[in-house]
Amino acid sequence: MKWSDLDDNWCPVARTLSLVGDRWTLLILRDCFLGLSKFDEFANSTGATRHVISDRLKRLVEAGILEKQAYSDRPKRYEYILTEKGREFGPALSAFKDWGKKHLPIRRASGAV
Protein backbone atom coordinates (compact mmCIF):
# COMPACT_ATOMS: atom_id res chain seq x y z
CA MET A 1 0.00 0.00 0.00
CA LYS A 2 1.15 3.45 -0.79
CA TRP A 3 1.54 6.00 1.89
CA SER A 4 -0.66 8.58 0.24
CA ASP A 5 -3.54 6.10 0.11
CA LEU A 6 -4.02 6.80 3.78
CA ASP A 7 -5.25 10.32 3.25
CA ASP A 8 -8.83 9.11 3.01
CA ASN A 9 -8.58 6.55 5.72
CA TRP A 10 -11.46 6.40 8.20
CA CYS A 11 -9.00 6.92 11.02
CA PRO A 12 -7.93 10.48 11.77
CA VAL A 13 -4.60 9.24 13.06
CA ALA A 14 -3.91 7.58 9.74
CA ARG A 15 -4.90 10.70 7.84
CA THR A 16 -2.60 12.77 10.00
CA LEU A 17 0.21 10.33 9.43
CA SER A 18 -0.28 10.38 5.69
CA LEU A 19 0.51 14.08 5.84
CA VAL A 20 3.13 14.51 8.54
CA GLY A 21 3.93 11.00 9.71
CA ASP A 22 7.40 11.05 8.32
CA ARG A 23 10.71 11.13 10.05
CA TRP A 24 11.93 14.46 8.81
CA THR A 25 8.62 16.20 8.48
CA LEU A 26 8.02 15.99 12.20
CA LEU A 27 11.54 17.16 12.91
CA ILE A 28 11.03 20.16 10.65
CA LEU A 29 7.83 20.98 12.49
CA ARG A 30 9.69 20.75 15.79
CA ASP A 31 12.16 23.27 14.41
CA CYS A 32 9.34 25.58 13.46
CA PHE A 33 8.11 25.54 17.03
CA LEU A 34 11.65 26.32 18.14
CA GLY A 35 11.55 29.41 15.98
CA LEU A 36 13.51 28.26 12.97
CA SER A 37 12.15 29.30 9.61
CA LYS A 38 14.80 29.17 6.90
CA PHE A 39 15.81 26.40 4.56
CA ASP A 40 19.38 26.16 5.77
CA GLU A 41 18.31 26.30 9.38
CA PHE A 42 16.17 23.25 8.85
CA ALA A 43 18.91 21.51 6.95
CA ASN A 44 21.49 22.15 9.65
CA SER A 45 19.23 21.48 12.57
CA THR A 46 17.67 18.25 11.41
CA GLY A 47 20.61 16.77 9.55
CA ALA A 48 18.31 15.75 6.72
CA THR A 49 19.60 16.22 3.18
CA ARG A 50 18.63 19.39 1.33
CA HIS A 51 16.73 17.22 -1.08
CA VAL A 52 14.47 15.96 1.66
CA ILE A 53 14.09 19.38 3.27
CA SER A 54 13.02 20.79 -0.06
CA ASP A 55 10.46 18.08 -0.59
CA ARG A 56 8.99 18.22 2.91
CA LEU A 57 8.70 21.99 2.97
CA LYS A 58 6.85 21.84 -0.30
CA ARG A 59 4.38 19.36 1.11
CA LEU A 60 3.88 21.27 4.33
CA VAL A 61 3.15 24.45 2.39
CA GLU A 62 0.73 22.62 0.10
CA ALA A 63 -1.01 21.21 3.13
CA GLY A 64 -1.42 24.65 4.66
CA ILE A 65 0.69 23.83 7.68
CA LEU A 66 3.45 26.24 6.76
CA GLU A 67 3.33 29.46 4.82
CA LYS A 68 6.09 30.63 2.50
CA GLN A 69 6.84 34.28 3.13
CA ALA A 70 9.39 36.45 1.34
CA TYR A 71 11.76 38.06 3.80
CA SER A 72 14.04 39.50 1.13
CA ASP A 73 13.16 40.78 -2.30
CA ARG A 74 16.40 41.49 -4.03
CA PRO A 75 17.74 38.02 -3.83
CA LYS A 76 14.31 36.48 -3.51
CA ARG A 77 14.45 34.65 -0.23
CA TYR A 78 11.67 32.90 1.60
CA GLU A 79 11.06 31.70 5.09
CA TYR A 80 8.55 29.18 6.32
CA ILE A 81 6.11 30.19 9.00
CA LEU A 82 3.59 28.06 10.86
CA THR A 83 -0.03 28.78 9.99
CA GLU A 84 -2.78 28.48 12.59
CA LYS A 85 -3.31 24.94 11.37
CA GLY A 86 0.36 24.30 11.91
CA ARG A 87 0.45 25.88 15.34
CA GLU A 88 -2.35 23.62 16.43
CA PHE A 89 -0.07 20.70 15.86
CA GLY A 90 1.90 21.82 18.91
CA PRO A 91 0.17 19.53 21.40
CA ALA A 92 1.16 16.51 19.35
CA LEU A 93 4.81 17.48 19.47
CA SER A 94 4.49 18.23 23.17
CA ALA A 95 3.19 14.75 23.72
CA PHE A 96 6.22 13.37 21.87
CA LYS A 97 8.48 15.56 23.95
CA ASP A 98 6.95 14.44 27.23
CA TRP A 99 7.14 10.80 26.31
CA GLY A 100 10.73 11.13 25.15
CA LYS A 101 11.78 12.94 28.31
CA LYS A 102 10.28 10.29 30.49
CA HIS A 103 11.13 7.15 28.57
CA LEU A 104 14.21 7.94 26.54
CA PRO A 105 16.64 9.66 28.88
CA ILE A 106 19.68 10.82 26.99
CA ARG A 107 22.61 8.46 27.34
CA ARG A 108 26.05 9.95 27.78
CA ALA A 109 27.57 10.28 24.34
CA SER A 110 29.20 6.90 23.81
CA GLY A 111 32.73 8.23 23.39
CA ALA A 112 32.80 10.84 26.16
CA VAL A 113 33.83 9.78 29.63
Added chain:
Amino acid sequence: MKWSDLDDNWCPVARTLSLVGDRWTLLILRDCFLGLSKFDEFANSTGATRHVISDRLKRLVEAGILEKQAYSDRPKRYEYILTEKGREFGPALSAFKDWGKKHLPIRRASGAV
Protein backbone atom coordinates in the same frame (compact mmCIF):
# COMPACT_ATOMS: atom_id res chain seq x y z
CA MET B 1 22.57 11.61 8.55
CA LYS B 2 21.24 8.28 9.57
CA TRP B 3 17.98 7.97 11.35
CA SER B 4 19.40 6.00 14.25
CA ASP B 5 21.89 8.75 14.99
CA LEU B 6 19.01 10.66 16.50
CA ASP B 7 18.68 8.37 19.47
CA ASP B 8 21.13 10.46 21.46
CA ASN B 9 19.92 13.81 20.26
CA TRP B 10 19.56 16.53 22.87
CA CYS B 11 15.93 16.92 21.84
CA PRO B 12 13.43 14.49 23.35
CA VAL B 13 11.21 14.85 20.30
CA ALA B 14 14.06 13.71 18.08
CA ARG B 15 14.82 10.77 20.36
CA THR B 16 11.19 9.75 20.30
CA LEU B 17 11.14 9.99 16.54
CA SER B 18 14.26 7.87 16.21
CA LEU B 19 12.29 5.11 17.88
CA VAL B 20 8.71 5.42 16.67
CA GLY B 21 8.81 8.22 14.11
CA ASP B 22 8.06 6.00 11.23
CA ARG B 23 4.97 5.74 9.12
CA TRP B 24 3.98 2.21 9.97
CA THR B 25 5.26 2.10 13.50
CA LEU B 26 2.80 4.75 14.59
CA LEU B 27 0.00 3.00 12.74
CA ILE B 28 0.82 -0.25 14.51
CA LEU B 29 0.71 1.56 17.83
CA ARG B 30 -2.66 3.00 16.93
CA ASP B 31 -3.85 -0.54 16.28
CA CYS B 32 -2.58 -1.63 19.66
CA PHE B 33 -4.67 1.06 21.28
CA LEU B 34 -7.64 -0.19 19.29
CA GLY B 35 -7.14 -3.60 20.80
CA LEU B 36 -5.39 -5.42 17.98
CA SER B 37 -2.53 -7.64 18.97
CA LYS B 38 -1.76 -10.23 16.33
CA PHE B 39 0.60 -10.15 13.39
CA ASP B 40 -2.05 -10.62 10.74
CA GLU B 41 -4.31 -8.11 12.39
CA PHE B 42 -1.63 -5.49 12.07
CA ALA B 43 -0.89 -6.50 8.50
CA ASN B 44 -4.52 -6.30 7.45
CA SER B 45 -5.35 -3.18 9.37
CA THR B 46 -2.38 -1.06 8.38
CA GLY B 47 -1.87 -2.30 4.86
CA ALA B 48 1.87 -2.42 5.43
CA THR B 49 3.76 -5.38 4.02
CA ARG B 50 4.40 -8.33 6.29
CA HIS B 51 8.07 -7.56 5.99
CA VAL B 52 7.59 -4.15 7.52
CA ILE B 53 5.22 -5.41 10.20
CA SER B 54 7.77 -7.99 11.21
CA ASP B 55 10.54 -5.44 11.42
CA ARG B 56 8.54 -2.85 13.35
CA LEU B 57 7.16 -5.31 15.88
CA LYS B 58 10.67 -6.47 16.55
CA ARG B 59 11.83 -2.94 17.22
CA LEU B 60 8.87 -2.10 19.41
CA VAL B 61 9.49 -5.20 21.52
CA GLU B 62 13.19 -4.39 21.79
CA ALA B 63 12.32 -0.89 22.87
CA GLY B 64 10.02 -2.17 25.57
CA ILE B 65 6.95 -0.59 24.07
CA LEU B 66 5.29 -3.89 23.23
CA GLU B 67 5.57 -7.25 24.90
CA LYS B 68 5.48 -10.53 23.05
CA GLN B 69 3.19 -12.96 24.82
CA ALA B 70 2.42 -16.53 23.86
CA TYR B 71 -1.29 -17.06 23.50
CA SER B 72 -0.99 -20.57 22.11
CA ASP B 73 1.60 -23.21 22.88
CA ARG B 74 1.00 -25.97 20.44
CA PRO B 75 1.58 -23.99 17.33
CA LYS B 76 3.65 -21.40 19.15
CA ARG B 77 1.76 -18.21 18.57
CA TYR B 78 2.45 -14.82 20.01
CA GLU B 79 0.56 -11.62 20.40
CA TYR B 80 1.88 -8.17 21.02
CA ILE B 81 0.67 -6.27 24.06
CA LEU B 82 1.38 -2.68 25.07
CA THR B 83 3.60 -2.30 28.10
CA GLU B 84 3.15 0.55 30.55
CA LYS B 85 5.73 2.46 28.53
CA GLY B 86 3.69 1.81 25.45
CA ARG B 87 0.39 2.77 27.03
CA GLU B 88 1.89 6.09 28.04
CA PHE B 89 2.30 6.87 24.38
CA GLY B 90 -1.47 7.19 24.17
CA PRO B 91 -1.60 10.96 24.60
CA ALA B 92 0.62 11.41 21.57
CA LEU B 93 -1.73 9.40 19.40
CA SER B 94 -4.68 11.26 20.86
CA ALA B 95 -3.09 14.51 19.83
CA PHE B 96 -2.69 13.16 16.31
CA LYS B 97 -6.29 12.03 16.34
CA ASP B 98 -7.58 15.40 17.49
CA TRP B 99 -5.55 17.27 14.94
CA GLY B 100 -6.63 14.95 12.16
CA LYS B 101 -10.29 15.20 13.09
CA LYS B 102 -10.15 18.94 13.07
CA HIS B 103 -7.91 19.64 10.12
CA LEU B 104 -8.23 16.65 7.83
CA PRO B 105 -11.93 15.92 7.47
CA ILE B 106 -12.47 12.80 5.46
CA ARG B 107 -13.28 13.52 1.84
CA ARG B 108 -15.87 11.41 0.10
CA ALA B 109 -14.05 8.58 -1.64
CA SER B 110 -13.05 10.06 -4.97
CA GLY B 111 -14.83 7.49 -7.12
CA ALA B 112 -18.12 7.31 -5.24
CA VAL B 113 -20.86 9.76 -6.18
Added chain:
DNA sequence: ATCTCCAGTTCTGATTTGGAACTTTATGCA
Protein backbone atom coordinates in the same frame (compact mmCIF):
# COMPACT_ATOMS: atom_id res chain seq x y z
C1' DA C 1 -4.13 -36.60 2.14
C1' DT C 2 -5.38 -32.05 1.56
C1' DC C 3 -6.95 -27.40 2.99
C1' DT C 4 -6.65 -23.52 5.78
C1' DC C 5 -4.79 -20.50 9.40
C1' DC C 6 -1.17 -18.00 11.56
C1' DA C 7 3.37 -15.97 11.88
C1' DG C 8 6.90 -15.04 9.73
C1' DT C 9 10.94 -15.19 6.08
C1' DT C 10 12.76 -14.62 1.46
C1' DC C 11 13.09 -12.73 -3.20
C1' DT C 12 13.15 -9.09 -6.71
C1' DG C 13 12.23 -4.88 -8.85
C1' DA C 14 10.85 -0.03 -7.76
C1' DT C 15 11.11 3.99 -4.82
C1' DT C 16 13.31 6.89 -1.53
C1' DT C 17 17.54 8.40 0.77
C1' DG C 18 22.13 10.10 1.71
C1' DG C 19 25.95 12.79 0.40
C1' DA C 20 28.10 15.81 -2.25
C1' DA C 21 28.46 19.01 -6.03
C1' DC C 22 26.40 22.60 -8.76
C1' DT C 23 23.32 26.87 -9.84
C1' DT C 24 21.51 31.41 -9.20
C1' DT C 25 21.16 36.02 -7.26
C1' DA C 26 23.36 39.30 -4.56
C1' DT C 27 26.69 41.24 -1.00
C1' DG C 28 31.41 42.08 0.95
C1' DC C 29 36.11 43.25 0.31
C1' DA C 30 40.70 44.30 -1.39
Added chain:
DNA sequence: TGCATAAAGTTCCAAATCAGAACTGGAGAT
Protein backbone atom coordinates in the same frame (compact mmCIF):
# COMPACT_ATOMS: atom_id res chain seq x y z
C1' DT D 1 37.95 43.82 -11.50
C1' DG D 2 38.08 39.51 -9.38
C1' DC D 3 37.28 36.36 -5.71
C1' DA D 4 34.78 34.65 -1.61
C1' DT D 5 30.54 34.00 0.83
C1' DA D 6 25.60 33.33 1.65
C1' DA D 7 20.85 31.48 0.91
C1' DA D 8 17.80 28.46 -1.33
C1' DG D 9 17.32 25.13 -4.04
C1' DT D 10 18.32 21.49 -7.91
C1' DT D 11 20.77 17.60 -9.86
C1' DC D 12 23.35 13.24 -9.89
C1' DC D 13 24.64 8.59 -8.38
C1' DA D 14 25.16 4.83 -5.21
C1' DA D 15 23.06 2.73 -1.31
C1' DA D 16 19.21 1.69 1.67
C1' DT D 17 14.39 0.74 2.15
C1' DC D 18 9.98 -0.70 0.51
C1' DA D 19 6.01 -3.05 -2.01
C1' DG D 20 4.14 -7.16 -3.57
C1' DA D 21 3.98 -11.70 -3.91
C1' DA D 22 5.52 -16.25 -3.00
C1' DC D 23 7.22 -19.59 0.22
C1' DT D 24 7.93 -22.13 4.94
C1' DG D 25 6.44 -24.67 8.82
C1' DG D 26 3.54 -26.27 12.65
C1' DA D 27 -1.22 -27.62 13.70
C1' DG D 28 -6.03 -28.42 13.56
C1' DA D 29 -10.14 -29.35 10.38
C1' DT D 30 -12.50 -32.10 6.41
